[in-house]
Amino acid sequence: MYEGAVQDLIDELGRLPGVGPKSAQRIAFHLLAADAADVGRLTAALQRVQAEVRFCVTCYNVAEGEQCRICRDPRRSLDVLCVVEEPKDVVAIERTREFKGRYHVLGGAISPIEGIGPDDLRVKELMTRLMDGTVTELIIATDPNLEGEATAAYLARLIAPMGVAVSRLASGLPVGGDLEYADEVTLGRAFEGRRRITA
Amino acid sequence: MSGVPQSLYRDEGVVLRVQKLGEADRIITVLTRRTGKVRAVAKGVRRTKSKFGARLEPFSHVDLQLYTGRNLDIVNQAESIRSYGPAVVGDYRAYTAGTAVLETADRLAGEEKEPQLRLFLLVIGALRSLAEQTHPPGLVLDAFLLRAMSVAGWEPALTDCARCAEPGPHRHFSVPGGGIVCPSCRPTGSAMPSPVTVGLLEALLTGDWALAEASQGTNRREASGLVAALLQWHLERSLRSLALVDRSEPGAPAPVALPDVHRLVGAAQLAGEPS
Numbered sequence: 001m002y003e004g005a006v007q008d009l010i011d012e013l014g015r016l017p018g019v020g021p022k023s024a025q026r027i028a029f030h031l032l033a034a035d036a037a038d039v040g041r042l043t044a045a046l047q048r049v050q051a052e053v054r055f056c057v058t059c060y061n062v063a064e065g066e067q068c069r070i071c072r073d074p075r076r077s078l079d080v081l082c083v084v085e086e087p088k089d090v091v092a093i094e095r096t097r098e099f100k101g102r103y104h105v106l107g108g109a110i111s112p113i114e115g116i117g118p119d120d121l122r123v124k125e126l127m128t129r130l131m132d133g134t135v136t137e138l139i140i141a142t143d144p145n146l147e148g149e150a151t152a153a154y155l156a157r158l159i160a161p162m163g164v165a166v167s168r169l170a171s172g173l174p175v176g177g178d179l180e181y182a183d184e185v186t187l188g189r190a191f192e193g194r195r196r197i198t199a
Numbered sequence: 200m201s202g203v204p205q206s207l208y209r210d211e212g213v214v215l216r217v218q219k220l221g222e223a224d225r226i227i228t229v230l231t232r233r234t235g236k237v238r239a240v241a242k243g244v245r246r247t248k249s250k251f252g253a254r255l256e257p258f259s260h261v262d263l264q265l266y267t268g269r270n271l272d273i274v275n276q277a278e279s280i281r282s283y284g285p286a287v288v289g290d291y292r293a294y295t296a297g298t299a300v301l302e303t304a305d306r307l308a309g310e311e312k313e314p315q316l317r318l319f320l321l322v323i324g325a326l327r328s329l330a331e332q333t334h335p336p337g338l339v340l341d342a343f344l345l346r347a348m349s350v351a352g353w354e355p356a357l358t359d360c361a362r363c364a365e366p367g368p369h370r371h372f373s374v375p376g377g378g379i380v381c382p383s384c385r386p387t388g389s390a391m392p393s394p395v396t397v398g399l400l401e402a403l404l405t406g407d408w409a410l411a412e413a414s415q416g417t418n419r420r421e422a423s424g425l426v427a428a429l430l431q432w433h434l435e436r437s438l439r440s441l442a443l444v445d446r447s448e449p450g451a452p453a454p455v456a457l458p459d460v461h462r463l464v465g466a467a468q469l470a471g472e473p474s
Binding site: 018110111112113114117145146149150153154157181183184185186 | 216221222251253282290291294298299302440444
Protein backbone atom coordinates (compact mmCIF):
# COMPACT_ATOMS: atom_id res chain seq x y z
CA MET A 1 0.00 0.00 0.00
CA TYR A 2 1.18 3.47 -0.88
CA GLU A 3 0.29 6.74 0.72
CA GLY A 4 -2.92 8.65 0.03
CA ALA A 5 -2.85 10.19 -3.44
CA VAL A 6 -0.69 7.50 -5.10
CA GLN A 7 -2.85 4.68 -3.78
CA ASP A 8 -6.01 6.53 -4.84
CA LEU A 9 -4.62 6.87 -8.37
CA ILE A 10 -3.70 3.16 -8.47
CA ASP A 11 -7.18 2.21 -7.23
CA GLU A 12 -8.89 4.39 -9.84
CA LEU A 13 -6.71 3.07 -12.68
CA GLY A 14 -7.33 -0.48 -11.50
CA ARG A 15 -11.03 -0.03 -12.11
CA LEU A 16 -10.53 0.44 -15.85
CA PRO A 17 -11.27 -2.55 -18.10
CA GLY A 18 -8.25 -4.75 -18.76
CA VAL A 19 -6.09 -3.00 -16.13
CA GLY A 20 -5.03 -5.25 -13.26
CA PRO A 21 -3.33 -4.19 -10.02
CA LYS A 22 0.20 -4.50 -11.47
CA SER A 23 -0.61 -2.53 -14.62
CA ALA A 24 -2.37 0.11 -12.52
CA GLN A 25 0.76 0.49 -10.42
CA ARG A 26 2.97 0.72 -13.52
CA ILE A 27 0.76 3.40 -15.12
CA ALA A 28 0.58 5.35 -11.86
CA PHE A 29 4.36 5.47 -11.52
CA HIS A 30 4.73 6.39 -15.18
CA LEU A 31 2.40 9.34 -14.59
CA LEU A 32 4.34 10.37 -11.48
CA ALA A 33 7.54 10.49 -13.49
CA ALA A 34 6.00 12.14 -16.57
CA ASP A 35 6.15 15.82 -17.59
CA ALA A 36 3.53 18.08 -16.10
CA ALA A 37 2.47 19.01 -19.66
CA ASP A 38 1.80 15.37 -20.62
CA VAL A 39 -0.26 14.77 -17.50
CA GLY A 40 -2.08 18.05 -18.11
CA ARG A 41 -3.09 16.93 -21.61
CA LEU A 42 -4.41 13.65 -20.24
CA THR A 43 -6.40 15.41 -17.52
CA ALA A 44 -7.79 17.90 -20.03
CA ALA A 45 -8.79 15.09 -22.42
CA LEU A 46 -10.58 13.23 -19.62
CA GLN A 47 -12.42 16.33 -18.52
CA ARG A 48 -13.37 17.23 -22.07
CA VAL A 49 -14.80 13.76 -22.71
CA GLN A 50 -16.78 14.02 -19.51
CA ALA A 51 -18.09 17.51 -20.28
CA GLU A 52 -18.67 17.47 -24.02
CA VAL A 53 -19.34 13.96 -25.25
CA ARG A 54 -22.86 12.65 -24.98
CA PHE A 55 -25.20 10.49 -27.02
CA CYS A 56 -26.63 11.84 -30.29
CA VAL A 57 -30.31 12.69 -29.79
CA THR A 58 -31.22 11.03 -33.09
CA CYS A 59 -29.14 7.87 -33.41
CA TYR A 60 -27.53 7.46 -29.94
CA ASN A 61 -24.03 7.32 -31.36
CA VAL A 62 -21.41 9.21 -29.31
CA ALA A 63 -21.49 12.87 -30.27
CA GLU A 64 -20.07 16.21 -29.34
CA GLY A 65 -23.11 18.41 -29.08
CA GLU A 66 -26.74 17.55 -29.85
CA GLN A 67 -26.23 15.41 -32.94
CA CYS A 68 -23.38 13.22 -34.13
CA ARG A 69 -21.28 13.98 -37.19
CA ILE A 70 -23.18 11.45 -39.33
CA CYS A 71 -26.65 12.74 -38.46
CA ARG A 72 -25.53 16.31 -39.19
CA ASP A 73 -24.08 15.38 -42.60
CA PRO A 74 -26.60 16.37 -45.32
CA ARG A 75 -24.93 14.07 -47.89
CA ARG A 76 -25.94 10.96 -45.94
CA SER A 77 -29.03 9.31 -47.31
CA LEU A 78 -32.14 9.50 -45.13
CA ASP A 79 -33.95 6.47 -46.50
CA VAL A 80 -31.53 3.73 -45.38
CA LEU A 81 -31.00 3.04 -41.69
CA CYS A 82 -28.42 0.65 -40.28
CA VAL A 83 -29.10 -0.76 -36.81
CA VAL A 84 -26.02 -1.60 -34.72
CA GLU A 85 -25.44 -2.65 -31.12
CA GLU A 86 -22.70 -0.24 -30.03
CA PRO A 87 -21.07 3.03 -31.18
CA LYS A 88 -17.93 0.93 -31.86
CA ASP A 89 -19.88 -0.86 -34.60
CA VAL A 90 -20.63 2.46 -36.33
CA VAL A 91 -16.88 3.09 -36.58
CA ALA A 92 -16.30 -0.43 -37.95
CA ILE A 93 -18.94 0.04 -40.67
CA GLU A 94 -17.71 3.53 -41.48
CA ARG A 95 -14.27 2.07 -42.19
CA THR A 96 -15.73 0.02 -45.05
CA ARG A 97 -16.83 3.23 -46.88
CA GLU A 98 -19.65 1.12 -48.34
CA PHE A 99 -22.57 2.55 -46.43
CA LYS A 100 -23.98 5.99 -47.16
CA GLY A 101 -27.09 5.94 -44.97
CA ARG A 102 -27.55 6.69 -41.29
CA TYR A 103 -27.35 4.64 -38.12
CA HIS A 104 -29.34 3.67 -35.07
CA VAL A 105 -27.41 2.46 -32.01
CA LEU A 106 -29.43 0.05 -29.87
CA GLY A 107 -27.07 0.06 -26.91
CA GLY A 108 -26.65 -3.72 -26.76
CA ALA A 109 -28.47 -6.90 -27.74
CA ILE A 110 -31.35 -8.85 -26.22
CA SER A 111 -29.83 -11.22 -23.69
CA PRO A 112 -32.33 -12.65 -21.20
CA ILE A 113 -29.58 -14.42 -19.28
CA GLU A 114 -28.04 -11.03 -18.46
CA GLY A 115 -31.51 -9.66 -17.74
CA ILE A 116 -31.48 -7.46 -20.88
CA GLY A 117 -34.81 -7.39 -22.69
CA PRO A 118 -36.15 -5.25 -25.55
CA ASP A 119 -37.23 -2.56 -23.07
CA ASP A 120 -33.62 -2.03 -22.03
CA LEU A 121 -32.55 -1.23 -25.60
CA ARG A 122 -33.45 1.76 -27.78
CA VAL A 123 -36.13 -0.15 -29.65
CA LYS A 124 -38.94 2.32 -28.96
CA GLU A 125 -36.74 5.13 -30.26
CA LEU A 126 -36.11 3.12 -33.43
CA MET A 127 -39.85 2.60 -33.94
CA THR A 128 -40.39 6.34 -33.52
CA ARG A 129 -37.79 7.06 -36.20
CA LEU A 130 -39.48 4.64 -38.60
CA MET A 131 -42.92 6.18 -38.05
CA ASP A 132 -42.72 9.09 -40.48
CA GLY A 133 -42.11 6.86 -43.51
CA THR A 134 -38.81 8.45 -44.64
CA VAL A 135 -36.85 5.25 -44.02
CA THR A 136 -37.54 2.64 -46.68
CA GLU A 137 -34.81 0.13 -45.87
CA LEU A 138 -33.50 -1.09 -42.57
CA ILE A 139 -30.21 -3.01 -42.41
CA ILE A 140 -29.79 -4.98 -39.19
CA ALA A 141 -26.08 -5.16 -38.39
CA THR A 142 -26.14 -6.72 -34.92
CA ASP A 143 -23.30 -9.10 -34.04
CA PRO A 144 -23.42 -12.51 -35.78
CA ASN A 145 -23.73 -14.33 -32.46
CA LEU A 146 -26.75 -15.73 -30.70
CA GLU A 147 -27.88 -12.53 -28.98
CA GLY A 148 -27.37 -10.52 -32.16
CA GLU A 149 -29.38 -12.99 -34.25
CA ALA A 150 -32.19 -13.07 -31.69
CA THR A 151 -32.28 -9.27 -31.64
CA ALA A 152 -32.42 -9.24 -35.45
CA ALA A 153 -35.29 -11.76 -35.47
CA TYR A 154 -37.13 -9.74 -32.86
CA LEU A 155 -36.75 -6.45 -34.76
CA ALA A 156 -37.71 -8.05 -38.06
CA ARG A 157 -40.96 -9.34 -36.52
CA LEU A 158 -41.69 -5.95 -34.96
CA ILE A 159 -41.02 -3.97 -38.14
CA ALA A 160 -42.56 -6.34 -40.70
CA PRO A 161 -46.07 -4.76 -40.52
CA MET A 162 -44.65 -1.28 -41.18
CA GLY A 163 -43.76 -1.88 -44.82
CA VAL A 164 -40.04 -1.15 -44.39
CA ALA A 165 -37.67 -3.50 -46.23
CA VAL A 166 -35.60 -5.27 -43.59
CA SER A 167 -32.29 -6.94 -44.38
CA ARG A 168 -29.59 -8.62 -42.32
CA LEU A 169 -25.85 -8.44 -42.94
CA ALA A 170 -24.59 -11.56 -44.71
CA SER A 171 -22.37 -13.97 -42.86
CA GLY A 172 -19.91 -16.32 -44.40
CA LEU A 173 -16.30 -16.91 -45.12
CA PRO A 174 -13.69 -14.37 -44.07
CA VAL A 175 -11.75 -12.84 -46.95
CA GLY A 176 -8.29 -14.39 -47.14
CA GLY A 177 -9.26 -17.58 -45.29
CA ASP A 178 -9.19 -21.27 -46.20
CA LEU A 179 -12.43 -23.10 -46.88
CA GLU A 180 -11.28 -26.29 -45.14
CA TYR A 181 -10.84 -24.49 -41.82
CA ALA A 182 -14.29 -22.92 -41.80
CA ASP A 183 -16.64 -24.23 -39.14
CA GLU A 184 -19.85 -25.86 -40.34
CA VAL A 185 -22.17 -23.16 -38.98
CA THR A 186 -20.40 -20.39 -40.89
CA LEU A 187 -19.94 -22.50 -44.00
CA GLY A 188 -23.64 -23.40 -43.89
CA ARG A 189 -24.52 -19.72 -43.73
CA ALA A 190 -22.19 -18.99 -46.62
CA PHE A 191 -24.06 -21.57 -48.71
CA GLU A 192 -27.40 -20.13 -47.68
CA GLY A 193 -26.31 -16.61 -48.69
CA ARG A 194 -24.49 -17.55 -51.92
CA ARG A 195 -24.97 -15.22 -54.84
CA ARG A 196 -25.04 -15.49 -58.59
CA ILE A 197 -21.97 -14.38 -60.49
CA THR A 198 -22.94 -12.22 -63.42
CA ALA A 199 -20.60 -12.70 -66.30
CA MET B 200 3.70 -24.05 -14.87
CA SER B 201 5.64 -27.26 -14.35
CA GLY B 202 4.38 -29.66 -11.75
CA VAL B 203 0.75 -29.17 -12.81
CA PRO B 204 -0.37 -32.37 -14.49
CA GLN B 205 -2.32 -31.61 -17.62
CA SER B 206 -4.86 -34.28 -18.24
CA LEU B 207 -6.86 -34.34 -21.40
CA TYR B 208 -10.42 -35.53 -21.36
CA ARG B 209 -13.22 -35.71 -23.84
CA ASP B 210 -16.93 -35.26 -23.28
CA GLU B 211 -20.03 -34.03 -25.03
CA GLY B 212 -22.11 -31.22 -23.65
CA VAL B 213 -24.51 -28.33 -24.16
CA VAL B 214 -23.14 -24.81 -23.94
CA LEU B 215 -25.21 -23.03 -21.27
CA ARG B 216 -23.63 -19.61 -21.28
CA VAL B 217 -20.63 -17.69 -22.49
CA GLN B 218 -18.82 -14.81 -20.83
CA LYS B 219 -16.20 -12.57 -22.36
CA LEU B 220 -12.70 -12.94 -21.03
CA GLY B 221 -9.93 -10.52 -21.88
CA GLU B 222 -9.38 -9.46 -25.47
CA ALA B 223 -10.63 -12.39 -27.53
CA ASP B 224 -11.30 -15.30 -25.17
CA ARG B 225 -14.45 -16.62 -23.62
CA ILE B 226 -15.37 -18.60 -20.55
CA ILE B 227 -17.97 -21.14 -21.54
CA THR B 228 -20.19 -23.02 -19.12
CA VAL B 229 -21.01 -26.47 -20.47
CA LEU B 230 -23.30 -29.11 -19.05
CA THR B 231 -21.61 -32.33 -20.09
CA ARG B 232 -22.96 -35.84 -20.29
CA ARG B 233 -20.37 -37.53 -18.07
CA THR B 234 -18.57 -34.80 -16.14
CA GLY B 235 -21.46 -32.52 -15.19
CA LYS B 236 -21.10 -28.76 -15.28
CA VAL B 237 -17.72 -27.56 -16.52
CA ARG B 238 -16.45 -24.01 -16.87
CA ALA B 239 -13.70 -23.77 -19.42
CA VAL B 240 -11.72 -21.16 -21.28
CA ALA B 241 -12.05 -21.09 -25.05
CA LYS B 242 -9.11 -19.14 -26.37
CA GLY B 243 -9.37 -16.70 -29.23
CA VAL B 244 -12.98 -17.62 -30.08
CA ARG B 245 -14.10 -14.01 -30.48
CA ARG B 246 -11.72 -13.45 -33.39
CA THR B 247 -13.34 -13.78 -36.79
CA LYS B 248 -10.71 -16.33 -37.78
CA SER B 249 -11.50 -18.62 -34.87
CA LYS B 250 -12.04 -22.21 -35.92
CA PHE B 251 -14.53 -23.07 -33.21
CA GLY B 252 -16.09 -19.76 -32.17
CA ALA B 253 -19.36 -20.52 -33.93
CA ARG B 254 -19.53 -23.98 -32.37
CA LEU B 255 -19.28 -22.70 -28.82
CA GLU B 256 -22.37 -20.50 -28.76
CA PRO B 257 -25.17 -21.16 -26.24
CA PHE B 258 -27.64 -23.87 -27.41
CA SER B 259 -24.84 -25.81 -29.14
CA HIS B 260 -24.48 -29.51 -28.48
CA VAL B 261 -20.78 -30.15 -28.96
CA ASP B 262 -18.15 -32.84 -28.66
CA LEU B 263 -15.29 -31.30 -26.70
CA GLN B 264 -11.74 -32.13 -25.87
CA LEU B 265 -10.55 -30.27 -22.80
CA TYR B 266 -7.51 -30.24 -20.65
CA THR B 267 -7.57 -29.64 -16.94
CA GLY B 268 -6.19 -26.25 -16.06
CA ARG B 269 -5.35 -24.86 -12.66
CA ASN B 270 -8.61 -22.98 -12.14
CA LEU B 271 -10.59 -23.42 -15.29
CA ASP B 272 -10.26 -26.15 -17.88
CA ILE B 273 -9.23 -25.18 -21.40
CA VAL B 274 -11.04 -26.12 -24.59
CA ASN B 275 -8.68 -27.86 -26.92
CA GLN B 276 -10.99 -28.99 -29.72
CA ALA B 277 -14.70 -28.66 -30.42
CA GLU B 278 -16.90 -30.40 -32.96
CA SER B 279 -20.61 -29.74 -33.43
CA ILE B 280 -23.00 -32.58 -32.73
CA ARG B 281 -26.01 -30.40 -33.28
CA SER B 282 -26.42 -26.67 -33.10
CA TYR B 283 -29.89 -25.72 -31.83
CA GLY B 284 -29.06 -22.00 -31.88
CA PRO B 285 -29.93 -21.08 -35.49
CA ALA B 286 -33.36 -22.73 -35.26
CA VAL B 287 -34.12 -21.31 -31.82
CA VAL B 288 -33.14 -17.68 -32.45
CA GLY B 289 -35.45 -17.43 -35.45
CA ASP B 290 -38.46 -17.58 -33.12
CA TYR B 291 -38.34 -15.02 -30.30
CA ARG B 292 -40.65 -17.08 -28.05
CA ALA B 293 -38.44 -20.14 -28.44
CA TYR B 294 -35.31 -18.05 -27.84
CA THR B 295 -36.55 -16.55 -24.57
CA ALA B 296 -37.89 -19.93 -23.38
CA GLY B 297 -34.61 -21.60 -24.39
CA THR B 298 -32.53 -19.05 -22.51
CA ALA B 299 -34.59 -19.74 -19.38
CA VAL B 300 -33.93 -23.49 -19.88
CA LEU B 301 -30.18 -22.83 -20.05
CA GLU B 302 -30.13 -20.49 -17.03
CA THR B 303 -32.14 -22.98 -14.95
CA ALA B 304 -29.83 -25.84 -15.95
CA ASP B 305 -26.83 -23.73 -14.94
CA ARG B 306 -28.32 -23.05 -11.51
CA LEU B 307 -29.61 -26.57 -10.89
CA ALA B 308 -26.38 -28.27 -11.95
CA GLY B 309 -24.81 -26.91 -8.75
CA GLU B 310 -21.18 -27.74 -8.16
CA GLU B 311 -18.84 -28.15 -11.09
CA LYS B 312 -17.89 -31.64 -12.21
CA GLU B 313 -20.73 -33.44 -10.47
CA PRO B 314 -22.30 -35.73 -13.08
CA GLN B 315 -25.89 -34.69 -13.90
CA LEU B 316 -26.90 -37.11 -16.63
CA ARG B 317 -30.67 -36.77 -16.18
CA LEU B 318 -30.51 -32.99 -16.23
CA PHE B 319 -28.32 -33.13 -19.34
CA LEU B 320 -30.85 -35.35 -21.11
CA LEU B 321 -33.71 -33.03 -20.09
CA VAL B 322 -31.87 -29.99 -21.50
CA ILE B 323 -31.19 -31.78 -24.79
CA GLY B 324 -34.83 -32.85 -25.00
CA ALA B 325 -36.13 -29.34 -24.31
CA LEU B 326 -33.79 -27.71 -26.85
CA ARG B 327 -34.67 -30.25 -29.51
CA SER B 328 -38.35 -29.63 -28.94
CA LEU B 329 -37.87 -25.85 -29.15
CA ALA B 330 -35.77 -26.12 -32.30
CA GLU B 331 -38.16 -28.51 -34.06
CA GLN B 332 -41.24 -26.63 -32.79
CA THR B 333 -42.94 -29.84 -31.74
CA HIS B 334 -44.82 -28.11 -28.89
CA PRO B 335 -45.55 -24.47 -27.90
CA PRO B 336 -42.36 -22.93 -26.41
CA GLY B 337 -44.04 -21.81 -23.16
CA LEU B 338 -45.25 -25.34 -22.43
CA VAL B 339 -41.86 -26.85 -23.27
CA LEU B 340 -40.26 -24.47 -20.78
CA ASP B 341 -42.73 -25.27 -18.00
CA ALA B 342 -42.43 -29.02 -18.64
CA PHE B 343 -38.65 -28.70 -18.47
CA LEU B 344 -38.76 -26.67 -15.26
CA LEU B 345 -41.11 -29.17 -13.56
CA ARG B 346 -39.04 -32.18 -14.61
CA ALA B 347 -35.76 -30.48 -13.74
CA MET B 348 -37.13 -29.75 -10.26
CA SER B 349 -38.21 -33.36 -10.03
CA VAL B 350 -34.68 -34.51 -10.95
CA ALA B 351 -33.28 -32.15 -8.31
CA GLY B 352 -35.55 -33.72 -5.69
CA TRP B 353 -38.11 -30.91 -5.59
CA GLU B 354 -41.00 -32.52 -7.43
CA PRO B 355 -44.17 -30.71 -6.37
CA ALA B 356 -47.04 -32.77 -4.93
CA LEU B 357 -49.96 -32.47 -7.34
CA THR B 358 -52.58 -34.86 -5.94
CA ASP B 359 -51.91 -35.96 -2.37
CA CYS B 360 -51.07 -33.47 0.38
CA ALA B 361 -47.39 -32.46 0.27
CA ARG B 362 -47.15 -32.54 4.07
CA CYS B 363 -49.25 -35.40 5.46
CA ALA B 364 -49.77 -37.39 2.22
CA GLU B 365 -53.55 -37.33 2.79
CA PRO B 366 -54.92 -38.66 -0.53
CA GLY B 367 -56.26 -35.90 -2.77
CA PRO B 368 -57.40 -34.14 -4.74
CA HIS B 369 -57.21 -30.99 -2.60
CA ARG B 370 -57.88 -27.39 -3.53
CA HIS B 371 -54.98 -25.51 -1.93
CA PHE B 372 -51.50 -25.01 -3.34
CA SER B 373 -48.61 -23.78 -1.23
CA VAL B 374 -45.28 -22.86 -2.77
CA PRO B 375 -43.29 -23.13 0.50
CA GLY B 376 -45.29 -26.25 1.38
CA GLY B 377 -44.15 -28.01 -1.81
CA GLY B 378 -47.35 -28.22 -3.84
CA ILE B 379 -50.93 -29.31 -3.13
CA VAL B 380 -51.84 -29.28 0.56
CA CYS B 381 -54.91 -30.62 2.42
CA PRO B 382 -57.20 -28.24 4.38
CA SER B 383 -55.66 -29.18 7.75
CA CYS B 384 -52.03 -28.71 6.63
CA ARG B 385 -52.72 -25.57 4.62
CA PRO B 386 -50.41 -22.68 5.62
CA THR B 387 -51.85 -19.17 5.48
CA GLY B 388 -51.49 -17.50 2.13
CA SER B 389 -51.93 -20.68 0.07
CA ALA B 390 -53.14 -20.23 -3.49
CA MET B 391 -56.26 -21.86 -4.90
CA PRO B 392 -55.43 -22.68 -8.49
CA SER B 393 -58.15 -24.04 -10.72
CA PRO B 394 -58.25 -27.87 -10.89
CA VAL B 395 -57.68 -27.59 -14.66
CA THR B 396 -54.37 -25.81 -14.01
CA VAL B 397 -53.27 -28.55 -11.61
CA GLY B 398 -54.21 -31.08 -14.30
CA LEU B 399 -52.04 -29.14 -16.76
CA LEU B 400 -49.09 -29.25 -14.35
CA GLU B 401 -49.53 -33.00 -14.03
CA ALA B 402 -49.71 -33.40 -17.80
CA LEU B 403 -46.51 -31.38 -18.24
CA LEU B 404 -44.70 -33.38 -15.59
CA THR B 405 -45.71 -36.74 -17.03
CA GLY B 406 -45.47 -35.78 -20.70
CA ASP B 407 -49.16 -35.95 -21.61
CA TRP B 408 -48.79 -33.49 -24.48
CA ALA B 409 -52.25 -34.04 -25.94
CA LEU B 410 -53.82 -32.82 -22.70
CA ALA B 411 -51.28 -30.02 -22.24
CA GLU B 412 -51.72 -28.62 -25.73
CA ALA B 413 -55.49 -28.60 -25.38
CA SER B 414 -55.18 -26.21 -22.42
CA GLN B 415 -56.41 -22.62 -22.44
CA GLY B 416 -54.35 -19.44 -22.10
CA THR B 417 -55.61 -18.64 -18.58
CA ASN B 418 -54.61 -22.08 -17.26
CA ARG B 419 -51.24 -21.87 -19.01
CA ARG B 420 -50.56 -18.50 -17.40
CA GLU B 421 -51.60 -19.75 -13.98
CA ALA B 422 -49.49 -22.90 -14.38
CA SER B 423 -46.37 -21.01 -15.45
CA GLY B 424 -46.81 -18.62 -12.52
CA LEU B 425 -46.89 -21.55 -10.09
CA VAL B 426 -43.91 -23.26 -11.74
CA ALA B 427 -41.86 -20.06 -11.65
CA ALA B 428 -42.75 -19.47 -8.00
CA LEU B 429 -41.81 -23.06 -7.04
CA LEU B 430 -38.52 -22.93 -8.91
CA GLN B 431 -37.44 -19.57 -7.51
CA TRP B 432 -38.46 -20.67 -4.01
CA HIS B 433 -36.20 -23.71 -4.22
CA LEU B 434 -33.32 -21.85 -5.87
CA GLU B 435 -33.64 -19.09 -3.26
CA ARG B 436 -33.12 -16.47 -5.93
CA SER B 437 -34.85 -15.23 -9.01
CA LEU B 438 -33.94 -16.22 -12.53
CA ARG B 439 -33.27 -13.20 -14.71
CA SER B 440 -34.32 -14.77 -17.98
CA LEU B 441 -37.65 -16.04 -16.61
CA ALA B 442 -39.04 -12.50 -16.39
CA LEU B 443 -38.26 -11.93 -20.09
CA VAL B 444 -39.90 -15.07 -21.48
CA ASP B 445 -42.28 -14.09 -24.27
CA ARG B 446 -45.46 -16.08 -23.76
CA SER B 447 -47.54 -14.36 -26.41
CA GLU B 448 -49.61 -16.44 -28.80
CA PRO B 449 -48.07 -17.27 -32.20
CA GLY B 450 -48.79 -14.73 -34.89
CA ALA B 451 -49.36 -11.90 -32.43
CA PRO B 452 -47.11 -8.88 -32.84
CA ALA B 453 -44.08 -8.57 -30.60
CA PRO B 454 -45.04 -7.37 -27.14
CA VAL B 455 -42.96 -4.23 -26.93
CA ALA B 456 -43.09 -0.71 -28.29
CA LEU B 457 -46.58 -1.16 -29.68
CA PRO B 458 -48.34 1.15 -27.21
CA ASP B 459 -46.12 3.92 -28.53
CA VAL B 460 -46.92 2.99 -32.09
CA HIS B 461 -50.60 3.33 -31.27
CA ARG B 462 -50.01 6.69 -29.69
CA LEU B 463 -47.95 8.01 -32.57
CA VAL B 464 -49.92 6.74 -35.52
CA GLY B 465 -53.36 6.90 -34.01
CA ALA B 466 -55.40 3.82 -33.30
CA ALA B 467 -57.44 4.23 -36.49
CA GLN B 468 -54.56 3.38 -38.81
CA LEU B 469 -53.68 0.27 -36.86
CA ALA B 470 -57.25 -0.88 -36.42
CA GLY B 471 -56.95 -3.46 -39.20
CA GLU B 472 -54.01 -5.21 -37.54
CA PRO B 473 -54.18 -7.96 -34.95
CA SER B 474 -53.31 -6.68 -31.50
